[in-house]
Amino acid sequence: MKKTILAILILSAGLTACKKDSDSPEDNFDSLKTTVLADFTNIVALPTYQQLNNKAIYFNTTIQSLNNNATEANLTAAKEAWKDMRSTWEQSEGFLFGPVEDNDYDPHMDTWPTDYVQMDSLMNSANPLTLTYIQALTLSLRGYHPLEYILFGNHGSRTAASITERQKTYMLSLTTDLQQTCEALYQSWSAAPVNYANQIINAGNGSTIYSTKKDAYLAIVGAMVAICEEVGEGKMKEPFDAMDPNLVESPYSGNSIADFKNNIIGLQNVYLSRMGNTTGKGISNLVASKNISLDNQIKNQIQTAINSFDNISMFYEDAIIHQRPLCQQTMTALGTLKNTLENQLLPFIIQYIND
Amino acid sequence: MKKTLILCLISGFVLALTQCNKASFFSEDGFDERLAGGMATVFDETSKAFTHPVTGLTDRQKTVHELGDAAFEQTFVAAPAPVNSGLGPVFNNVSCISCHHNDGKGTPTAGQTTSSLLVRLGIPGMDAWGGNLPVPGFGSQLQDLAILGKQPEATVNISYTEQTITYPDGSSASLRIPSYTFTNPYQPLPANLLTSPRMAPPVFGVGLLQNIPEATVLSFADENDANGDGISGRPNFVYNPQTGRTELGRFGLKANVSTLAIQVASAFNHDMGITNYIVPVESCAGQSQADNLQDDPELPDSILNYVTFYVETLAVPARRNVTDPDVKAGGTLFKQINCSGCHKPVIQTGADLSISALNNQRIQPFTDLLLHDMGEGLADGRPDFRATGREWRTAPLWGIGLFQKTNGTPFYLHDGRARTIEEAILWHGGEAENSRNEFMHLPVADRNRLIKFIQSL
Numbered sequence: 001m002k003k004t005i006l007a008i009l010i011l012s013a014g015l016t017a018c019k020k021d022s023d024s025p026e027d028n029f030d031s032l033k034t035t036v037l038a039d040f041t042n043i044v045a046l047p048t049y050q051q052l053n054n055k056a057i058y059f060n061t062t063i064q065s066l067n068n069n070a071t072e073a074n075l076t077a078a079k080e081a082w083k084d085m086r087s088t089w090e091q092s093e094g095f096l097f098g099p100v101e102d103n104d105y106d107p108h109m110d111t112w113p114t115d116y117v118q119m120d121s122l123m124n125s126a127n128p129l130t131l132t133y134i135q136a137l138t139l140s141l142r143g144y145h146p147l148e149y150i151l152f153g154n155h156g157s158r159t160a161a162s163i164t165e166r167q168k169t170y171m172l173s174l175t176t177d178l179q180q181t182c183e184a185l186y187q188s189w190s191a192a193p194v195n196y197a198n199q200i201i202n203a204g205n206g207s208t209i210y211s212t213k214k215d216a217y218l219a220i221v222g223a224m225v226a227i228c229e230e231v232g233e234g235k236m237k238e239p240f241d242a243m244d245p246n247l248v249e250s251p252y253s254g255n256s257i258a259d260f261k262n263n264i265i266g267l268q269n270v271y272l273s274r275m276g277n278t279t280g281k282g283i284s285n286l287v288a289s290k291n292i293s294l295d296n297q298i299k300n301q302i303q304t305a306i307n308s309f310d311n312i313s314m315f316y317e318d319a320i321i322h323q324r325p326l327c328q329q330t331m332t333a334l335g336t337l338k339n340t341l342e343n344q345l346l347p348f349i350i351q352y353i354n355d
Numbered sequence: 356m357k358k359t360l361i362l363c364l365i366s367g368f369v370l371a372l373t374q375c376n377k378a379s380f381f382s383e384d385g386f387d388e389r390l391a392g393g394m395a396t397v398f399d400e401t402s403k404a405f406t407h408p409v410t411g412l413t414d415r416q417k418t419v420h421e422l423g424d425a426a427f428e429q430t431f432v433a434a435p436a437p438v439n440s441g442l443g444p445v446f447n448n449v450s451c452i453s454c455h456h457n458d459g460k461g462t463p464t465a466g467q468t469t470s471s472l473l474v475r476l477g478i479p480g481m482d483a484w485g486g487n488l489p490v491p492g493f494g495s496q497l498q499d500l501a502i503l504g505k506q507p508e509a510t511v512n513i514s515y516t517e518q519t520i521t522y523p524d525g526s527s528a529s530l531r532i533p534s535y536t537f538t539n540p541y542q543p544l545p546a547n548l549l550t551s552p553r554m555a556p557p558v559f560g561v562g563l564l565q566n567i568p569e570a571t572v573l574s575f576a577d578e579n580d581a582n583g584d585g586i587s588g589r590p591n592f593v594y595n596p597q598t599g600r601t602e603l604g605r606f607g608l609k610a611n612v613s614t615l616a617i618q619v620a621s622a623f624n625h626d627m628g629i630t631n632y633i634v635p636v637e638s639c640a641g642q643s644q645a646d647n648l649q650d651d652p653e654l655p656d657s658i659l660n661y662v663t664f665y666v667e668t669l670a671v672p673a674r675r676n677v678t679d680p681d682v683k684a685g686g687t688l689f690k691q692i693n694c695s696g697c698h699k700p701v702i703q704t705g706a707d708l709s710i711s712a713l714n715n716q717r718i719q720p721f722t723d724l725l726l727h728d729m730g731e732g733l734a735d736g737r738p739d740f741r742a743t744g745r746e747w748r749t750a751p752l753w754g755i756g757l758f759q760k761t762n763g764t765p766f767y768l769h770d771g772r773a774r775t776i777e778e779a780i781l782w783h784g785g786e787a788e789n790s791r792n793e794f795m796h797l798p799v800a801d802r803n804r805l806i807k808f809i810q811s812l
Binding site for chain 2 (some may be wrong): 097098099101102103104107108110112113114116117118121122124125127138139209215218219222226233234237238244246247276
């Protein structure tokens with residue numbers, strides 16, 4: 001028996017030795033580990049934040065047009081710009097770690113719920129609505145949701161003529177503030193002193209934040225798990241369990257389901273290293289090189305979760321009352337995905353990425 | 356007769372052997388050092404390391420934990436509102452998570468909704484329960500934010516000057532000496548004002564700390580320094596408004612709160628202006644800025660209970676690199692220079708029949724939960740129940756090596772003045788002065804080993 005084991009060990013050692021050449025799968029895996037971090041940064045993270053900033057600049061111009069000329073067409077353009085910017089922002093939440101949380105850029109843009117009492121108080125006051133003044137306000141009076149409330153009204157009922165002068169001035173400052181936050185977020189990834197992009201690309205090779213590649217991978221995969229949990233067990237589940245439409249985020253624009261779906265598309269972008277038509281080497285490639293069935297399982301579960309949102313055919317605040325099985329189906333799909341990421345992908349990272 | 360005798364002899368023998376094998380704790384080397392929270396340990400080294408529930412919760416407990424998690428992250432808004440109503444009129448922040456970043460510490464700034472530092476107030480004297488005397492018109496905490504139409508109680512200004520510390524070997528470090536001033540008060544502040552700046556501490560592992568038997572904490576106390584090691588830890592005893600009794604203080608930076616429920620209820624009330632069933636009166640009641648709305652308590656009882664359960668059941672992150680030779684050597688140095696005199700490496704929790712992960716766990720909190728004189732450099736001059744103006748509760752060190760991950764930029768000590776673990780050590784004075792001096796006399800390689808050990812916690 002012992003001899004058999006010894007023989008197997010010697011044979012294995014011999015086989016391993018034979019495999020050692022420059023194109024061995026291990027060497028490929030090693031270089032892939034570096035490429036995936038670079039592609040996540042250069043194909044997904046940086047372009048997403050850059051796109052977000054560009055959309056913020058455009059959104060501000062639509063508010064300027066609305067301010068100059070309060071037509072329904074200009075209001076519609078502003079609403080579309082809000083939704084368009086929102087889609088990129090929600091996709092960026094597929095990798096909600098680093099400066100976006102360390103520097104509190106997230107709550108600066110996306111604090112919810114709306115503070116009606118203080119917003120009314122602000123609109124009824126004579127307080128200046130300058131950028132400086134706005135930037136000293138509490139966060140529930142800044143960012144996407146006050147803008148959403150003014151632009152859309154309840155379920156999109158707002159008309160251009162009903163928006164007051166003060167509301168327009170407020171929105172001009174709010175969109176400038178929003179754009180400045182997006183720019184700061186993009187700069188924190190792309191430029192000194194933080195240059196978070198370099199911190200990830202150089203993980204395990206001089207990065208002061210990620211002393212190992214494994215650390216960087218754990219952060220990326222941890223954020224994938226976290227967004228599954230945030231959508232499936234937070235944003236969707238809380239109003240669903242309470243059957244309380246008041247708890248639904250983005251209720252004025254009816255954009256909640258699009259928000260949720262974009263969160264998971266953001267996760268998919270990270271896993272596949274994909275942004276629009278550009279694709280690089282993603283975590284998917286790493287997994288496929290060792291365990292093709294796990295890679296297929298993850299890809300299928302992501303797509304199933306994304307597709308399941310399309311089954312919900314009404315505003316989420318109505319769906320939690322009238323389409324409960326469909327809401328539950330999506331939450332279940334997200335739970336399944338989270339389970340796989342947590343119990344199979346994370347252990348995969350820990351097993352195979354040791355440097 | 357003979358048989359009976361033999362049986363008796365055998366029984367006696369067995370009994371004797373049983374006595375010899377009386378149950379005792381396993382030897383220290385039989386434990387996995389990574390399990391900082393015992394069964395309540397989680398293996399996560401990322402920015403989310405402090406945010407996980409303990410294992411072994413029942414389905415109902417998991418649900419309560421999740422509801423508490425959601426409430427912990429919720430932003431509160433001015434009353435009346437359909438959801439999360441009751442912010443202010445004056446407050447320090449809008450949500451729990453705003454101060455306790457990723458359930459950890461945060462940033463030592465004040466007056467913004469991204470700040471994690473607040474200032475406790477007082478005037479000389481004691482209230483009827485031995486606690487701090489509140490400042491007329493301001494109470495016991497400075498709320499430096501207000502809803503529109505109200506005025507923040509004052510603006511807190513923080514500035515630092517650098518001071519160079521030189522080691523015996525000639526190398527040096529720089530410490531930030533903070534200065535706090537208060538401007539734009541909504542009414543004049545008294546001349547005899549006492550202040551205590553405090554940064555939000557991490558909230559994980561507190562269920563385990565709550566479950567350390569009182570007798571264990573008291574056994575660490577050595578008020579008169581009978582053992583002559585220069586350390587004279589003593590317990591704080593504080594008033595519990597729920598029971599109406601004086602109890603052992605465990606939480607708060609001066610061990611000024613006895614239970615998690617009161618800690619959470621006080622934070623809702625004093626930090627966010629949200630009244631609740633434990634602290635039902637607005638922090639500014641009786642002052643000119645009171646809202647006089649008849650809506651107290653503003654927080655549903657269930658939410659307060661959920662959030663309390665949430666922090667009670669947050670797991671402790673596992674230690675890292677425990678087999679690294681430098682980390683092991685650093686651990687030995689930690690004991691040799693008696694950091695462990697206050698930062699107790701190992702404690703056994705007591706019984707908890709409802710949450711198995713908190714029940715009878717061998718934990719590594721690196722605190723004794725006692726008050727220690729930390730010297731003039733760290734003194735705030737504001738007593739808090741039995742704590743003097745120079746005393747602070749030993750801060751638990753578990754998770755400290757992950758502060759950079761959870762916070763981006765790490766900050767240490769009660770007001771975040773220290774930027775590195777080395778700076779934090781160098782600030783230690785009073786009862787910790789001997790250990791600080793011994794640290795300074797270590798060769799630089801050993802100092803680095805000690806710091807590496809602390810970073811593994």
